[in-house]
Amino acid sequence: MTDENERHAEKMRKIKAARDKMMETKTEEKGLIMVHTGPGKGKSSSGFGMIMRCIAHEIPCAVVQFIKGNWDTGEKTFLRDRFADECRFFVSGEGFTWETQDRERDIAAAQNGWKIAREQILDPEIGFVLLDEINIALRYDYLDIDEVVAFLQDEKPHMTHVCLTGRNAKPELIEAADLVTEMTLLRHPFRDGVKAQKGVEF
Secondary structure (H helix, E strand, C coil): CCHHHHHHHHHHHHHHHHHHHHHCCCCCCCCCEEEEECCCCCHHHHHHHHHHHHHHCCCCEEEEECCCCCCCCHHHHHHHHHCCCCEEEEECCCCCHHHHCCHHHHHHHHHHHHHHHHHHHHCCCCCEEEEECHHHHHHCCCCCHHHHHHHHHHCCCCCCEEEEECCCCCHHHHHHCCEEEECCCCCCHHHHCCCCCCCCCC
């Protein structure tokens, strides 16, 4: 082994020892409240990635999709056609709020979605629930943020994971969450006149 390789191996041994020591203190398991927010792409995609993991690990899961109701998304088609037994998929929205242009309908759709979401979260058979784009409904006050936070903190079963996606997550939700990821935007093709495309955006 060369001197450079030996130095590298010794460095990695020290890192591993420190890592192993740290991991010895991480013993708790709990259902997480996760928030994916920010102006960048990937919030829903990451949430659906966790849905795929749950299916692979045979953890029953559910999706409640707010806002994107009229979109024929790939994830909706994929999960409903191929994994309906493993993942329940609900659509509560009727489209983006600038498309419906009817606040009362938007509120009613969001309230119905939240009712379904609570039922899925409380179902003892379900281990993971993705609330896709719920942050948009919260941002426009279609749902009461205090009610949502109180439910997640006080009524969510201890081992049930919940992921909430969408831009502009409210501070109350960020404060209540166990894990918060903010997607940043560095560049987007929309600025160059490129429309949303299948397989990338939906």
